[in-house]
Amino acid sequence: MATTVFFYIFAVMILGGALLTITRRNAVHAALWLVVSLLGVAGVFLLRGAEFLFVVQIMLYIGGVVLLILFVVMLVNLDSAAGQRQFNKQWWLAVACVLVVGAEVLYVIKSGVESFSLPEAAAGAASEAGSTEALADALFSEYLLPFEMASILLLVAVVGSVVMARKRT
Amino acid sequence: MHPITTVHYVVLSAALLLIGTAGFLTRRNIVVILMSIELILNAVNINLVAFSNHFQEMGGQVFAIFVITVAVAESAVALGILIALFRNRETVAADEINLLKW
Numbered sequence: 001m002a003t004t005v006f007f008y009i010f011a012v013m014i015l016g017g018a019l020l021t022i023t024r025r026n027a028v029h030a031a032l033w034l035v036v037s038l039l040g041v042a043g044v045f046l047l048r049g050a051e052f053l054f055v056v057q058i059m060l061y062i063g064g065v066v067l068l069i070l071f072v073v074m075l076v077n078l079d080s081a082a083g084q085r086q087f088n089k090q091w092w093l094a095v096a097c098v099l100v101v102g103a104e105v106l107y108v109i110k111s112g113v114e115s116f117s118l119p120e121a122a123a124g125a126a127s128e129a130g131s132t133e134a135l136a137d138a139l140f141s142e143y144l145l146p147f148e149m150a151s152i153l154l155l156v157a158v159v160g161s162v163v164m165a166r167k168r169t
Numbered sequence: 170m171h172p173i174t175t176v177h178y179v180v181l182s183a184a185l186l187l188i189g190t191a192g193f194l195t196r197r198n199i200v201v202i203l204m205s206i207e208l209i210l211n212a213v214n215i216n217l218v219a220f221s222n223h224f225q226e227m228g229g230q231v232f233a234i235f236v237i238t239v240a241v242a243e244s245a246v247a248l249g250i251l252i253a254l255f256r257n258r259e260t261v262a263a264d265e266i267n268l269l270k271w
Contacts, residue, residue, distance in 0.1 A: 037208065044219075069200060075252060101187065160246050
């Protein structure tokens, strides 16, 4: 019961925040509504028993990515852009494409809705301590090589963003 | 009230994906386009976590961690490119950057 209520609260946060993010004129306002949307996603992670991802979502997305976006909004002068046209000329075509894809996705989900109820397996497998321990076990044994490759990717990204952003002398 | 099932999460994820796609395709401001990409990646993560819980299988959550990692790396590089671009062209409107357009 409480899960149902919280799910709908988080769903309204996610979808409302996302809609306001893509429609606000001021980029700072859009970034702040993005925070609301990402907080809703973090709540959904908590509802689905992914406690570690909940913390990562708040620390990395809200604390990292949105902060970075806000920094860039401050660095790049957006005052002139806020006064201009916000949507490009082909917006009606894009919205029509999105609506068609949405109708297709809803049709696929609706026609395949029975298959979701099949293998609700091993409900007792989740321990009371949460899923963080099992996640760490999987990450550091089965997925160790992708984990190390992710660290190389982050190193390359750090060096690359510094090279991109620095002044040519 | 119905109990919340995996289908609810899939529909929520699809709706967020569509909103992100609409923002990506319609906005002119590159910063907002980057925010739309973050929305799309979050929609994918909702799906991964929902199915990870559905099957009691950790692979979905591990994959969500990698998606977050790549998203952070992507936004760092993209914002670096954006600063360099603004320094050269003095604009953040995506349809004004048309030097390679025929």
